[in-house]
Amino acid sequence: MAAMTPLAIFKRTPGTNCGQCGRPTCLAFSVAVATTGVDPAQCPYIDLAGLDLATAGQGGADPSRERDLALVAHLQGKIASLDFAAIAGPLGAVWEAGPPDQLTFPYLGQAVRLAKSGILLDGMIPEDPRDAILLYNYVHGGGGRPPDNNWVGMESLPNSISKVRTLATYCEQRLARLFTGRTPAAIMTLAQPLGVRPGTGTATVEMIVPVLPMVPQYVLFWDEEPADGFEARIKVLFDRHVLDFLDIESLLFAAERMAERFERLASACGQNG
Ligand code: SF4
Numbered sequence: 001m002a003a004m005t006p007l008a009i010f011k012r013t014p015g016t017n018c019g020q021c022g023r024p025t026c027l028a029f030s031v032a033v034a035t036t037g038v039d040p041a042q043c044p045y046i047d048l049a050g051l052d053l054a055t056a057g058q059g060g061a062d063p064s065r066e067r068d069l070a071l072v073a074h075l076q077g078k079i080a081s082l083d084f085a086a087i088a089g090p091l092g093a094v095w096e097a098g099p100p101d102q103l104t105f106p107y108l109g110q111a112v113r114l115a116k117s118g119i120l121l122d123g124m125i126p127e128d129p130r131d132a133i134l135l136y137n138y139v140h141g142g143g144g145r146p147p148d149n150n151w152v153g154m155e156s157l158p159n160s161i162s163k164v165r166t167l168a169t170y171c172e173q174r175l176a177r178l179f180t181g182r183t184p185a186a187i188m189t190l191a192q193p194l195g196v197r198p199g200t201g202t203a204t205v206e207m208i209v210p211v212l213p214m215v216p217q218y219v220l221f222w223d224e225e226p227a228d229g230f231e232a233r234i235k236v237l238f239d240r241h242v243l244d245f246l247d248i249e250s251l252l253f254a255a256e257r258m259a260e261r262f263e264r265l266a267s268a269c270g271q272n273g
Contacts, residue, residue: 004051006034006069007125012047017117020044024080027118028073034066068129075136080116082139090143091245092213103139105213107131108261109194114139130253137250138212144244151218151237160248171255172234178262179205179221180232187221190265194258211254214245219258 010030021043023029032038040046084103088095093105093114102115112135113120119132126132154160154167179187184205188198191207199206205221218237224230236255246254 004034006030006066007127009033009040009046009051010125012040012051013043014045015117016045018045024077025073025117027069027076031066031069031073034069065129068133072129072132072136075133075140076116076118079136079140082116082142087139087142090146090214091139092146093139106195106210107135108209108211108257131257134246134250134253134257137247138215138245141245143214145241146214147216147239147241150240152240153235153237156240157238157243157248157251163248163252166252167236167255170252171259172236174259175219175236175262176221176232176234178259178266179234180224190262190269193265194261209258211258212245215239215242215251215254217255217258 006027007030010027013026013030015026017025021029023032026043029038029043033040040048040051084101085095085097087093088103091103091105093103096102096104098115100115100117102113104114105112107121110122113123114135119126119135121131126135153164155164182190187205188196188207191209194209196207196209199208199218199220201220203220204223205219207219209217209219211217216239220235220237222230222233224232236258238251242251
């Protein structure tokens, strides 16, 4: 039988972060149960019905996912002391007094509800912990200089030269393949659920994608020109102050996520159409 994952265990806890199990959060407790064999019964409120206790402590099948979940639990602890009311404005978020008090903001067209006890994405616990890591990192930074329409390439950001190829592989080339063969109007229609704004340059398509409220990404697409031997090309630009809001790794992940969102939207269009 497959081992229980931290997420599966977390779903059995009430999510109240009461601390009676000796862990600061239900998520931290769930990671400990799944990866180090902590007895799940240490939580007096957990739903043990049908839980396979023989496999609950054997660890998950995906070590990187387990590491990500442990990092989520760590970041959740780091934001516990933040003043949400004070940082909502600089993050472009809305503060709701609660309890629990929480920040709401869009993330690639999805509605984020971020409280100190956890995150909901369109009303659901994020399936991929890397989304939670990105969102906690964004909030933990507390904001910075707002975007001012001065766009730069990844190569112009500090300590990013080695990341340029990663951006090309995980974002730009994927978008180029996806956009090739579509008209500019079709591409803009595809992008509408993300809340994009049109850009102002002379590329085939230019759009500003609000990945997070203070982390827009400027996407330029030049269509292929077979007669002249030019392949389709995408260039993604960032606000010059973007590192006020995300570290470089989180920024790369945000760009990758943007490409994935486009792919899912195109897939949904294909299925619907
Ligand atoms: S896992 Fe249970 S005991 Fe631990 S914080 Fe959550 S509700 Fe409280």
